[in-house]
Amino acid sequence: MAIGTRERIELRDELTSVGYHWDYIDEWQPKVTLYRHRAMVTPSGVVVSPVGTPLHNLPGNPDYVSKKTRIGLFTWPPSDSCQCRWCIASKPTTDSVESVETLDGVTPRKRKTRAR
Numbered sequence: 226m227a228i229g230t231r232e233r234i235e236l237r238d239e240l241t242s243v244g245y246h247w248d249y250i251d252e253w254q255p256k257v258t259l260y261r262h263r264a265m266v267t268p269s270g271v272v273v274s275p276v277g278t279p280l281h282n283l284p285g286n287p288d289y290v291s292k293k294t295r296i297g298l299f300t301w302p303p304s305d306s307c308q309c310r311w312c313i314a315s316k317p318t319t320d321s322v323e324s325v326e327t328l329d330g331v332t333p334r335k336r337k338t339r340a341r
Contacts, residue, residue, distance in 0.1 A: 257285035263297030
């Protein structure tokens, strides 16, 4: 598939925004290993493929890789220093309801959720 200059620039910008090197389009490998940064879960909640699972021998062309980055597949394994949205969301937060203070001294209540 031949891409024009505009598509090439847009694709390069998209890939660099998620952490790839700016010249990935010019030097891509024919086959790559992608790693899950988001677990694959069935509708019933069972984890089918956990975070960190390598997927070997996938196409390395830039348009394929950019589509896969949208669903949490990257060419590097997940780590503590990873800044993708799935790794950031999986890190524990230090915010808690007890630390929230309001002007009138009332702490907000937790929302009630419906049982499924």
